Amino acid sequence: xxxxxxxxxxxxxxxxxxxxxxxxxxxxxxxxxxxxxxxxxxxxxxxxxxxxxxxxxxxxxxxxxxxxxxxxxxxxxxxxxxxxxxxxxxxxxxxxxxxxxxxxxxxxxxxxxxxxx
Amino acid sequence: xxxxxxxxxxxxxxxxxxxxxxxxxxxxxxxxxxxxxxxxxxxxxxxxxxxxxxxxxxxxxxxxxxxxxxxxxxxxxxxxxxxxxxxxxxxxxxxxxxxxxxxxxxxxxxxxxxxxx
DNA sequence: TCGTGGTTACAAAAAGGTGCGTAATTTACT
DNA sequence: AGTAAATTACGCACCTTTTTGTAACCACGA
Numbered sequence: 048x049x050x051x052x053x054x055x056x057x058x059x060x061x062x063x064x065x066x067x068x069x070x071x072x073x074x075x076x077x078x079x080x081x082x083x084x085x086x087x088x089x090x091x092x093x094x095x096x097x098x099x100x101x102x103x104x105x106x107x108x109x110x111x112x113x114x115x116x117x118x119x120x121x122x123x124x125x126x127x128x129x130x131x132x133x134x135x136x137x138x139x140x141x142x143x144x145x146x147x148x149x150x151x152x153x154x155x156x157x158x159x160x161x162x163x164x
Numbered sequence: 165x166x167x168x169x170x171x172x173x174x175x176x177x178x179x180x181x182x183x184x185x186x187x188x189x190x191x192x193x194x195x196x197x198x199x200x201x202x203x204x205x206x207x208x209x210x211x212x213x214x215x216x217x218x219x220x221x222x223x224x225x226x227x228x229x230x231x232x233x234x235x236x237x238x239x240x241x242x243x244x245x246x247x248x249x250x251x252x253x254x255x256x257x258x259x260x261x262x263x264x265x266x267x268x269x270x271x272x273x274x275x276x277x278x279x280x281x
Numbered sequence: 282t283c284g285t286g287g288t289t290a291c292a293a294a295a296a297g298g299t300g301c302g303t304a305a306t307t308t309a310c311t
Numbered sequence: 312a313g314t315a316a317a318t319t320a321c322g323c324a325c326c327t328t329t330t331t332g333t334a335a336c337c338a339c340g341a
Binding site: 055056057058059060061062064065066067069070071074107108109128130133134137138139140141142143144145146147148151152 | 172173174175176177178179181182183184186187188191224225226245247250251254255256257258259260261262263264265268269
Binding site: 095 | 317318319320321322323
């Protein structure tokens with residue numbers, strides 16, 4: 048994995064929230080504190096490996112906070128940080144944008160736009 | 165290549181704007197009309213193949229419009245659609261969010277914040 | 282021959298899945 | 312009482328799948 052640190056903040060956010068899982072995990076975490084096994088139940092198709100990797104990434108990005116409690120069975124809780132909470136409406140805005148532009152996209156095939164000079 | 169069409173709009177947008185290139189391409193396209201070769205110059209590290217694939221994806225998503233002009237050396241122009249233009253401020257907001265939360269992130273492991281004697 | 286905007290086939294790289302091991306304690310069974 | 316199994320949140324090794332890069336090819340006309 049290349050830690051290509053770009054000068055562009057948008058590129059950097061994208062490195063974190065890109066992919067299938069981040070938005071889903073944020074979605075479930077905004078419902079409140081979740082444990083590892085909760086998140087696996089919320090999203091049955093993620094593997095435990097992926098879940099740990101993604102959570103670690105979100106943690107490093109300051110979106111998610113991980114709290115480990117002593118004792119056995121080991122208990123770990125995940126929450127959105129204040130920064131993570133502020134991210135939520137931005138993702139929602141993307142979702143709304145997608146819905147709002149659905150009309151232009153709904154009918155699959157390309158319309159014959161022949162722009163001739 | 166599973167076209168796992170989800171019920172969640174955020175998941176769907178993410179399938180389109182995720183990855184290294186979409187945000188960059190949108191960034192350059194918001195500067196105005198670009199040709200294929202312009203975009204390759206703007207972003208020298210994208211491969212020929214990736215550029216065509218990503219442009220196609222953005223086109224299918226209704227973010228980018230492709231205009232083909234007949235003639236000599238074939239000329240093709242790319243522009244943001246109105247929907248694509250509306251997406252720009254949302255991406256910018258993500259960038260601002262990233263910058264605003266920069267403080268909470270560890271900036272560089274080289275910083276010896278707490279030295280234990 | 283070069284440059285344009287593509288496509289295709291093959292190879293390399295990255296991402297992701299599977300299953301095993303780990304901890305200390307409780308419960309379940311013999 | 313002794314043993315076994317389950318529990319939680321992972322790490323690690325191995326293997327498969329997906330993505331991306333590389334290079335070659337195509338068409339056309341200057």
